[in-house]
Structure formats: structure tokens, C-alpha cells
Amino acid sequence: MTTTILVVDDQASVRQLLREYLSEHGFKVITAADGQSALYTARHENPDLILLDLMMPRMDGYQFIKQFRQERQTPIIIITAREEESDAVLGLELGADDYVVKPFRLRELVARIRATLRRISGADQRMEILHVGDVWVDLQSRVVKVRGKEVYLTPLEFDLLVTLMRAPGRVFRREELANHLAESGFAGLNSTLNVHVRNLRCKIEKDPAHPEWIETVFGVGYRFHRLE
Incomplete structure (x- = not known):
């Protein structure tokens, strides 16, 4: 096609x-x-x-x-x-x-x-569903639901969320995230990575100013909250 x-x-x-x-x-x-x-x-x-x-x-x-x-x-x-x-x-x-x-x-x-x-089109087929807390991601359909409600992400926001959710609790350095996303077309600098993280928080967090899921590790990068 x-x-x-x-x-x-x-x-x-x-x-x-x-x-x-x-x-x-x-x-x-x-x-x-x-x-x-x-x-x-x-x-x-x-x-x-x-x-x-x-x-x-x-x-x-x-x-x-x-x-x-x-x-x-x-x-x-x-x-x-x-x-x-x-x-x-x-x-x-x-x-x-x-x-x-x-x-x-x-x-x-x-x-x-x-x-x-x-x-x-390149959603990972090895795992069809990612689920942490009240955040659900269907990799095949690229549907994201938070607290039971579907949210609409841009392709890059989706990839960023999936990257973080695949390893909850792991700290991703900013450069590491940028390099990972570069494999799928992202060519931005740290400041533009910040924008995508902020946009993603606005869509999945109850209070984006005090994020529950996407945590900032100051001076290092970001991680997705891991449930104990």
C-alpha cells in the first residue's frame, strides 16, 4: 500500500x-x-x-x-x-x-x-500488553488507557512511554533515552526531550506537576514508577 x-x-x-x-x-x-x-x-x-x-x-x-x-x-x-x-x-x-x-x-x-x-508500525510483538498500576498499553493496537480511559499519544510519546514502562524502576539517562528514540527518528536535544516528557505527563498523570508515574531523577534522567 x-x-x-x-x-x-x-x-x-x-x-x-x-x-x-x-x-x-x-x-x-x-x-x-x-x-x-x-x-x-x-x-x-x-x-x-x-x-x-x-x-x-x-x-x-x-x-x-x-x-x-x-x-x-x-x-x-x-x-x-x-x-x-x-x-x-x-x-x-x-x-x-x-x-x-x-x-x-x-x-x-x-x-x-x-x-x-x-x-x-513497529510495535514489539514479543509482549502485547504492558500494565503498571492503572496504566495499560496495548502494543499491537497502540492503545493507551489510564484509569480505564483511553488517552491519545503522538507516535513519539507512545515510544517514550513504552521504553520507560518496559523497565519500571530503572533510571534512564537523558542521553540514553534520546539515543534510543533516535533509532525511531527522534533527533532532538535535551530540551526537546523535556517537552515530550512534559506532554506525556500531561496525558497520563493525575497531577503533572507532581507525577506519580514518570519520575525525574535529578541530574540523571527519568524512570517509570515501580510498584512494590
Whole structure:
């Protein structure tokens, strides 16, 4: 089955370049010139992945992510001309999965796309259910339930949760977590790892400011709480 990618950018030259290059690499490419038309296209075409510019007319990338994440968890890779990390971090806080900065190498972009897609389809089949306390993860269906209620995670948040839950009580160094997630496409620094941890806490913790499950080990990293 052909993978469909939605390219959202207000520059026609960028849309055309990405359409041609990604098509040559076996992807079906659809495009939109702003956030509003991207919402319509994403709802009707159901793409497998979205490449999203941030600075656009009518509805910018931030507004798109905020609204779209209320509806679907399709992976989103930000493409931005700004090199300030804060721009990308804000996109990650809103629910994007990764980012690349223009000008980017097309080969690198394709590698990021394929790695992100592998995250979605590569659930570990050796263990179908992870369960610690009131947190349940079905690896095959990628369904997460907390206190009996389903919560919706981005692909990277899901991988982060699974990594921690597979070894409750084990302290993962920040660099170790970043390197592990890099195998599935994460290319962020410590600050962006913090964003994903914070987002995950907001979705699974009763009180994200005082987390019960994802514990910070100061100066080292994170661990998932182990029940005695």
C-alpha cells in the first residue's frame, strides 16, 4: 500500500520540490498551501504523515497542530525556516513529533519520514500488553488507557512511554533515552526531550506537576514508577 504524505507549505516551489522528490521515492504526495486547507485535506484524504511549515497565512502551523491534535494523532514533522529552537519546541509542545530546519537535505528528510513511519508500525510483538498500576498499553493496537480511559499519544510519546514502562524502576539517562528514540527518528536535544516528557505527563498523570508515574531523577534522567 502506498504511503500518503501531506505537504503543507505556503511556498509553491517548496511544495513542488517535495512532491517530485518524495514521489520519486515511492510516496503519494498531496499538498496544501495553508493551515485551513490542510485541515480540510487531512480530514478527507487521511494521510499517513504530515510535513508542516510553521509560518503560513490564514492559519499557521501552530494553529493547525493545536486543532488537528484534537481530532487525530497522525504523525507531524515540522519544516521551518527559523533556526531558533524555541519555534520547534513550541510545535512539539502542541503535539508535533519531530522537526527539520530549512534548508534541509532531502535524503535526511526521507530518512526522518521513514523512521517516523516505522515507529507507528513497529510495535514489539514479543509482549502485547504492558500494565503498571492503572496504566495499560496495548502494543499491537497502540492503545493507551489510564484509569480505564483511553488517552491519545503522538507516535513519539507512545515510544517514550513504552521504553520507560518496559523497565519500571530503572533510571534512564537523558542521553540514553534520546539515543534510543533516535533509532525511531527522534533527533532532538535535551530540551526537546523535556517537552515530550512534559506532554506525556500531561496525558497520563493525575497531577503533572507532581507525577506519580514518570519520575525525574535529578541530574540523571527519568524512570517509570515501580510498584512494590
